[in-house]
Amino acid sequence: MKIFSLLLLLITPSFIIHAEVKKITVTGNDTMQFDLKSFEVKAGDTVELTFKNVGKIPKIAMGHNLVVLKKGISAVAFGQKAMGAGANATNALPDSVKGDTIASTKLLGPDEIETITFTAPEAGDYEYVCTFPGHFALMRGVMKVN
Numbered sequence: 001m002k003i004f005s006l007l008l009l010l011i012t013p014s015f016i017i018h019a020e021v022k023k024i025t026v027t028g029n030d031t032m033q034f035d036l037k038s039f040e041v042k043a044g045d046t047v048e049l050t051f052k053n054v055g056k057i058p059k060i061a062m063g064h065n066l067v068v069l070k071k072g073i074s075a076v077a078f079g080q081k082a083m084g085a086g087a088n089a090t091n092a093l094p095d096s097v098k099g100d101t102i103a104s105t106k107l108l109g110p111d112e113i114e115t116i117t118f119t120a121p122e123a124g125d126y127e128y129v130c131t132f133p134g135h136f137a138l139m140r141g142v143m144k145v146n
Helices: 002-011 075-084 095-100
Strands: 021-028 038-041 046-053 067-069 101-104 113-119 124-129 140-145
Touching: 021 038, 067 075, 075 095, 075 124, 075 140, 095 101, 101 113
Parallel strands: 021 046, 038 140
Antiparallel strands: 046 113, 067 101, 067 124, 124 140
């Protein structure tokens, strides 16, 4: 049995890649900025993305979320689309635009934290954005998938 197991190990294709868990933390603040403008992961990795609102202004006036967009979707264009779909201070990500997203946090107020988990898609650049009305102009970044 040991010989069989060893043989199986030797003939298993070496190109099988084991996905890793990649932990990323991003913060958002009262000046409508993400602290991390880009991060890198590998295709197939499990991404544990923790988002923290480190601001002090109440959520109704300065809430933040983090929305990872599908490949080829511009953060600015998506922010405009979300606003056109009725994004507001209590529902910053209308259901009608969620088809363009990979993952998203809920809208967070001061000192709130949320972790989302998703599988990194195929190689490419994927923008992320805050969809609180108007924040998309400044609050965006890029997830680079290798």
